Structure formats: structure tokens, C-alpha cells
Amino acid sequence: MRRLLLLALLLPAAALAQAVPPRLVVSIPGACTTPLRLGAQQVPCAETGAVYAVLEDGRAFVAIPFGPRSAVNFVGTRDRHPSADTYALTLDYLRIVTDGTPRELRVAGECQARLGRNGAWIDLGCAARTADGALYAVRFRPRA
Numbered sequence: 001m002r003r004l005l006l007l008a009l010l011l012p013a014a015a016l017a018q019a020v021p022p023r024l025v026v027s028i029p030g031a032c033t034t035p036l037r038l039g040a041q042q043v044p045c046a047e048t049g050a051v052y053a054v055l056e057d058g059r060a061f062v063a064i065p066f067g068p069r070s071a072v073n074f075v076g077t078r079d080r081h082p083s084a085d086t087y088a089l090t091l092d093y094l095r096i097v098t099d100g101t102p103r104e105l106r107v108a109g110e111c112q113a114r115l116g117r118n119g120a121w122i123d124l125g126c127a128a129r130t131a132d133g134a135l136y137a138v139r140f141r142p143r144a
Helices: 002-010
Strands: 024-028 030-032 036-038 041-043 050-054 060-067 070-083 086-098 101-115 121-129 135-142
Touching: 060 086, 060 121, 070 101, 070 135, 086 121, 101 135
Parallel strands: none
Antiparallel strands: 024 050, 030 135, 036 041, 036 135, 050 060, 060 070, 070 086, 086 101, 101 121, 121 135
């Protein structure tokens, strides 16, 4: 039940507007290797891991929790595979939820993940900038 409540908190507005559940939801245990940069602020990530989800409309997001009822969603639509072991998601907005209160920002950026031969996530990094140049970024190391 707690995982469902966390997922509901993390879902971008695009997902909440859809009548059907996400097409794919992957819980990724692990920890951030850098503080989560939210513009001028840096915060430690929560120890709960990350979530990757693909919605029915094709949008995808990487969610990184940073406290109770707080998370950042790196959201995009276009993905690509630059190499057999690399997945990249082009980002167009962020959804930041702080103590249950969401706000959305238009951004340009990318999340990149390295995958093992067995499909396991090895490394994950996201970086995006707003039009005024504010950086939102994180590096995440999945647990094997």
C-alpha cells in the first residue's frame, strides 16, 4: 500500500489525467551518488530508490524521492538507444513535489542509463535546465 501511495505522489500530471494505469513501472533500488540539485538548492535523496515509469501515451519519467511526500520527476517523450547498453530519455519538463505540493517546470535535458547484458540498471543520471539556466540534476547508482 505504501508503494502505491508513493507512486501516486510521484506521477506527473500527464499520468494523473489518464484513466488507465501506467504501462510500465519499475522500482529501482539504490542510492544517489550526488546530492539532488534543484536549481540553487541541493538536497539529499531519500533512501527509497528510484522509479521509472512509461505511461500509456508514451511519456516516461524517472522519479527520485528526496523526503517524505517529496520527489522530483524527470519527464520526457523521446527515448533512444545510442548503444546496446545505453538508454536515453529526452526531457521536456520536471514535476517537483515538496511536502505533497507539486510544481512543474519546462526544461531541456536528458536522463541516461547504462544497462547490463541482463537488462539490469547499472548507472543512471539525469540533468535538465530551465530557460533561465537553473540546473536540476542527479546521479543514481542502482543496487545489484
